[in-house]
Amino acid sequence: MYARVIVDISHTQVDRVFEYGIPDGMEIRPGMRVRVPFGHMKDTEGIVIGLEESSEYAPEKIKEILCPLDDFCALTGEQIALAGFIKQKYNTTLAAALRFMLPAQVRGGRVSAKTQNMVRLLPAGEALQAAEAGLLKKDGSVKFPRQMEVLGLLKEKGDMPASELNASAVKSLERKGVVGIVQAEVARMPFEKAVARIKDYDLTEKQQEILNRIRNGGGTRFLLHGVTGSGKTEIYIRVMRDCLAQGKTAILLVPEISLTPQTYTFLKQRFDEGIAVFHSGLSAGERFDEWMKVKRGEARIVLGARSAVFAPLENLGAIIIDEEHETSYKADNYPKYTAHEIAEERCRLNDAILILGSATPQVETYYRAKQGEYEILKMPNRLFGLQMPAVEIVDLCSELKNGNRTAISGRLYDELEDTLAKGKQAMLFLNRRGYSTFVMCRSCGYVVKCDSCDITMTYHKAQDILKCHYCGRTKSPETVCPECGKPHLKYFGTGTQQIEEQVKDLFPQARILRMDLDTMGTKDAHIKLFEDFAAHKADILIGTQMITKGFDFRDVTLSAILAADTMLNIPDYRSAERTFSHITQIAGRAGRKEPGTVILQTYNPAHYAVRYAKYHDYEGFYNEEIALREMAQLPPFSTYVQIQFSGEKEEQVIAAVKDFIGKLKAVLLPHKRGIISIRASEAAIKRIRDMERYHILIHLKNDEELVGQIYQLFNQTKYRNVLTGIDINPANMA
Ligand code: ADP
Numbered sequence: 103m104y105a106r107v108i109v110d111i112s113h114t115q116v117d118r119v120f121e122y123g124i125p126d127g128m129e130i131r132p133g134m135r136v137r138v139p140f141g142h143m144k145d146t147e148g149i150v151i152g153l154e155e156s157s158e159y160a161p162e163k164i165k166e167i168l169c170p171l172d173d174f175c176a177l178t179g180e181q182i183a184l185a186g187f188i189k190q191k192y193n194t195t196l197a198a199a200l201r202f203m204l205p206a207q208v209r210g211g212r213v214s215a216k217t218q219n220m221v222r223l224l225p226a227g228e229a230l231q232a233a234e235a236g237l238l239k240k241d242g243s244v245k246f247p248r249q250m251e252v253l254g255l256l257k258e259k260g261d262m263p264a265s266e267l268n269a270s271a272v273k274s275l276e277r278k279g280v281v282g283i284v285q286a287e288v289a290r291m292p293f294e295k296a297v298a299r300i301k302d303y304d305l306t307e308k309q310q311e312i313l314n315r316i317r318n319g320g321g322t323r324f325l326l327h328g329v330t331g332s333g334k335t336e337i338y339i340r341v342m343r344d345c346l347a348q349g350k351t352a353i354l355l356v357p358e359i360s361l362t363p364q365t366y367t368f369l370k371q372r373f374d375e376g377i378a379v380f381h382s383g384l385s386a387g388e389r390f391d392e393w394m395k396v397k398r399g400e401a402r403i404v405l406g407a408r409s410a411v412f413a414p415l416e417n418l419g420a421i422i423i424d425e426e427h428e429t430s431y432k433a434d435n436y437p438k439y440t441a442h443e444i445a446e447e448r449c450r451l452n453d454a455i456l457i458l459g460s461a462t463p464q465v466e467t468y469y470r471a472k473q474g475e476y477e478i479l480k481m482p483n484r485l486f487g488l489q490m491p492a493v494e495i496v497d498l499c500s501e502l503k504n505g506n507r508t509a510i511s512g513r514l515y516d517e518l519e520d521t522l523a524k525g526k527q528a529m530l531f532l533n534r535r536g537y538s539t540f541v542m543c544r545s546c547g548y549v550v551k552c553d554s555c556d557i558t559m560t561y562h563k564a565q566d567i568l569k570c571h572y573c574g575r576t577k578s579p580e581t582v583c584p585e586c587g588k589p590h591l592k593y594f595g596t597g598t599q600q601i602e603e604q605v606k607d608l609f610p611q612a613r614i615l616r617m618d619l620d621t622m623g624t625k626d627a628h629i630k631l632f633e634d635f636a637a638h639k640a641d642i643l644i645g646t647q648m649i650t651k652g653f654d655f656r657d658v659t660l661s662a663i664l665a666a667d668t669m670l671n672i673p674d675y676r677s678a679e680r681t682f683s684h685i686t687q688i689a690g691r692a693g694r695k696e697p698g699t700v701i702l703q704t705y706n707p708a709h710y711a712v713r714y715a716k717y718h719d720y721e722g723f724y725n726e727e728i729a730l731r732e733m734a735q736l737p738p739f740s741t742y743v744q745i746q747f748s749g750e751k752e753e754q755v756i757a758a759v760k761d762f763i764g765k766l767k768a769v770l771l772p773h774k775r776g777i778i779s780i781r782a783s784e785a786a787i788k789r790i791r792d793m794e795r796y797h798i799l800i801h802l803k804n805d806e807e808l809v810g811q812i813y814q815l816f817n818q819t820k821y822r823n824v825l826t827g828i829d830i831n832p833a834n835m836a
């Protein structure tokens with residue numbers, strides 16, 4: 103037998119499969135990590151991706167595997183197949199693809215479970231009695247009380263952590279041969295908290311109907327389109343229960359679980375089985391532990407953010423992607439995979455069920471569903487006849503005309519007053535953090551920008567500094583313009599801090615919490631804030647988009663979007679979709695228990711995204727949006743490929759862009775008909791962290807082969823001192 107081995111997968115450059123012989127008696131299976139001789143290196147690490155009966159090389163040329171590195175397979179057969187898919191789909195190397203499936207510690211060979219010294223009682227029966235007797239004086243009283251105490255504890259409780267016992271007593275007992283020290287593995291639990299189990303709800307008729315369709319539907323891909331509060335989560339739970347009952351496993355993906363440990367608690371309440379958690383906030387050690395938990399079969403449910411889609415579960419029964427419209431499901435590093443694409447392939451390989459859930463599915467997802475790729479399951483109503491909150495639109499232009507210069511319209515003021523009087527809670531949503539969005543000289547128009555990034559700096563009043571939101575650089579604020587010398591620098595725009603001040607002025611008695619990246623230095627600060635608000639320790643929560651993420655605050659009856667337009671003005675074909683989705687999600691925060699009100703302040707009351715959101719009319723929005731996209735040849739009717747270039751020296755970056763365009767033309771020329779446009783330009787933010795940024799945007803008709811060719815060209819082309827990247831339908835178009 104011969105093993106096909108990928109060598110040293112921490113270094114992607116070698117994208118080749120090498121063949122090694124398997125010494126007699128050594129048991130090697132695909133997926134195992136092995137130590138192999140390689141080149142002039144005495145040995146290096148590799149991973150076996152397959153076995154073969156014969157080799158085309160002469161036997162004397164083939165080296166042999168030195169030894170397996172673990173006694174288990176680090177990769178499942180399915181994961182090896184998935185790596186092949188990733189290599190193909192994103193034109194990357196197999197080694198790079200395999201990295202998604204192995205935690206960093208496993209790759210570097212630094213496999214280390216966290217261990218702990220445990221003290222174990224060695225003798226038993228008569229020998230133990232003798233040992234005990236040895237701790238007594240002649241008169242029968244205790245000579246070594248601390249050793250006796252340790253002995254007593256061990257007799258009662260079995261092995262105990264050394265850290266919990268008197269160290270010198272343990273030492274003495276060890277010398278006498280009464281106790282021994284053994285190593286035991288301990289898990290680094292990311293969220294350690296005992297949770298009481300609660301019983302399953304009785305399903306509503308609608309929930310039962312949906313579940314039946316998933317169970318008996320014949321199909322395996324579903325889009326669960328249910329309004330906020332329609333009870334989608336309960337469906338997820340039942341589908342996962344089905345999986346466990348059939349001896350299978352399941353993955354539940356949420357947008358960013360490091361921000362929402364509630365989701366974990368919530369699952370713990372419902373399942374006795376082990377649950378592994380994966381997200382970006384885990385330490386390398388924690389990530390490894392969770393991975394091992396899955397490998398050992400101790401967890402058959404995985405909860406996590408995007409990367410959890412690679413969890414090493416075997417016999418997968420379902421993958422559920424909750425809030426499927428969230429942009430966090432797309433990777434921000436290369437290769438820029440989406441959780442959807444990986445989940446689709448894994449479900450195909452396992453014949454597993456895939457469920458995408460959302461109140462506002464991506465337009466592209468909905469389109470594909472309508473084309474028959476997904477079965478659409480609808481939950482158009484909230485549970486128990488609860489009404490969707492009324493959304494009221496306030497035209498900010500007329501507020502201005504009436505002389506109101508605050509961010510709180512007259513209508514919102516009334517509602518806030520009413521909410522507070524009733525002892526309820528309100529959430530105010532703003533798209534910006536900081537105090538004001540930019541600082542400009544009223545005399546000459548000079549705008550204060552970051553020295554490293556081509557972006558205006560934001561004033562933060564609490565610390566009295568100007569801050570760059572891209573690189574974190576700070577400056578002390580000035581009043582005199584460095585350009586014209588006049589004392590006319592003025593702070594424009596409104597950030598969360600300023601809103602907080604305005605609200606405090608208007609409602610001095612209200613308890614206010616503010617949540618944005620600035621108030622949440624740590625993960626724990628974020629959780630604390632949420633717990634405080636959920637416990638009604640504050641009346642008003644002011645925040646950026648963070649506060650929209652799937653929370654269930656029961657006392658919130660009012661939510662307000664202070665400026666719904668900020669997103670509309672972003673030059674991106676998805677800006678209407680995102681505006682609609684954000685408004686709908688925020689509206690969904692209000693009135694989860696009793697009727698709620700949503701105030702929507704906007705400068706564009708007539709925009710269709712705003713109008714349909716007012717009536718919670720997804721279908722109406724979708725129909726208008728998809729017609730526009732078709733007319734303008736935008737995705738899903740076409741594809742954008744963005745090639746990104748960045749480097750410290752602008753000339754070098756521009757030269758690279760020009761060179762690439764030349765090569766691109768040669769590749770694309772025979773396909774002229776498929777190309778809608780090719781455009782090279784500076785990035786919208788031209789400089790970040792002292793790197794000059796440019797990109798080429800290729801707009802083409804849907805043609806996978808052509809995209810593949812562009813990918814290939816991209817992979818073959820490298821430039822000195824210029825970093826490049828490639829992205830399909832990039833999250834950031836400008
Ligand atoms: P969605 O995910 O669609 O926004 P949820 O699943 O969070 O909605 O349901 C909203 C609330 O209703 C949750 O607090 C949930 O526990 C509760 N709930 C869901 N289904 C039922 C049911 N069948 N009976 C009672 N309560 C339910």
Ligand code: ZN
Binds near residue numbers: 571
């Ligand atoms: Zn900066």
